[in-house]
Amino acid sequence: MSSSTLLFCVCAFVALAGAVGTVASRRPLRAAMALLAHIVALAGLYLTLHAQLLAAIQLLVYAGAIVVLFVFVIMLIGPASETSGSGRAGMVRMSSLVLMGMVTATIAFAIVDTDPVAPALPAAFGDVEGVGRALYTQGLVPFEIISITLLVAIIGAVAVARGKTAAEKTIEAKEKARADVEARLTEGVVPAPAE
Amino acid sequence: MTLGLGEYLALASILFGIGAIGFLVRRNVLIQLMSIELMLNAVNVVLVAVNRFHPDNHAGQLFAFFVIAVAAAEVATGLAIVIALFRLKKSVDTDQAASLKH
Numbered sequence: 001m002s003s004s005t006l007l008f009c010v011c012a013f014v015a016l017a018g019a020v021g022t023v024a025s026r027r028p029l030r031a032a033m034a035l036l037a038h039i040v041a042l043a044g045l046y047l048t049l050h051a052q053l054l055a056a057i058q059l060l061v062y063a064g065a066i067v068v069l070f071v072f073v074i075m076l077i078g079p080a081s082e083t084s085g086s087g088r089a090g091m092v093r094m095s096s097l098v099l100m101g102m103v104t105a106t107i108a109f110a111i112v113d114t115d116p117v118a119p120a121l122p123a124a125f126g127d128v129e130g131v132g133r134a135l136y137t138q139g140l141v142p143f144e145i146i147s148i149t150l151l152v153a154i155i156g157a158v159a160v161a162r163g164k165t166a167a168e169k170t171i172e173a174k175e176k177a178r179a180d181v182e183a184r185l186t187e188g189v190v191p192a193p194a195e
Numbered sequence: 196m197t198l199g200l201g202e203y204l205a206l207a208s209i210l211f212g213i214g215a216i217g218f219l220v221r222r223n224v225l226i227q228l229m230s231i232e233l234m235l236n237a238v239n240v241v242l243v244a245v246n247r248f249h250p251d252n253h254a255g256q257l258f259a260f261f262v263i264a265v266a267a268a269e270v271a272t273g274l275a276i277v278i279a280l281f282r283l284k285k286s287v288d289t290d291q292a293a294s295l296k297h
Binding site: 004005008012015016019020022023024028031032035038039042045046048049050051053054057058061062065066069070073074076077080081082083092093095096099100103104106107117118119121122125126130131134135138139142146149150152153154156157158160161163 | 205213216219223232233252253264269274277288
């Protein structure tokens with residue numbers, strides 16, 4: 001068994017265990033930790049596939065940013081982040097079973113269609129030079145668009161998560177008080193309906 | 196035993212299935228977002244593996260790179276929506292988010 005096969009087996013096992021732990025654990029914080037193990041294992045898998053730059057990006061973006069963001073939100077929400085049980089309806093269970101069947105069919109096709117001979121790699125495959133050259137020649141327009149997407153996502157996240165500021169709350173309270181006063185005045189002016 | 200494309204595809208499809216079942220069965224918004232991440236990661240494994248077995252260009256790795264970037268944007272907005280939902284409902288249970296139902 002070669003070292004790359006061994007790395008594949010270890011990483012595949014950890015990735016599967018991490019995925020199951022993410023989906024099955026009751027506490028979101030444990031799920032986030034399982035997701036971290038899954039992501040690190042996937043970075044190892046990318047190494048067996050000669051995608052060194054992508055493995056580094058995976059660790060930086062997923063383990064360094066996304067999991068930390070999840071942990072921040074879990075801490076912010078506190079004990080309420082743990083919902084009681086999973087109220088699973090029969091419909092949901094059926095659909096997930098159907099989905100699992102489809103996945104198994106996919107696996108069967110994948111194993112039948114095995115292509116065991118890995119072709120020889122050209123120079124600079126998967127490292128910073130190769131991927132960077134491809135990124136700035138083939139993928140230049142999507143690369144620019146992704147920067148705009150990230151900017152829009154940042155602004156959107158701030159706008160949605162910010163809530164109301166103190167100034168907006170005082171303005172609302174003042175408007176509510178004035179509306180109350182006006183309602184009371186009109187009540188006083190309008191005569192009671194004759195009986 | 197030599198590693199072929201089939202092993203990677205099988206692993207990725209199992210991971211995608213786990214993520215999809217988690218998204219369907221769990222009722223916690225945070226866990227559902229993590230399940231979406233599992234599915235995106237499974238697709239990334241397929242892209243990188245196919246690129247390894249057809250190494251003429253870097254198309255698969257580029258696509259995986261863009262998927263990672265979009266996933267980061269998706270998580271940022273998704274978690275912001277979770278916080279807004281929690282502020283409104285005091286809960287992260289998706290069964291509670293039924294304001295449009297009635």
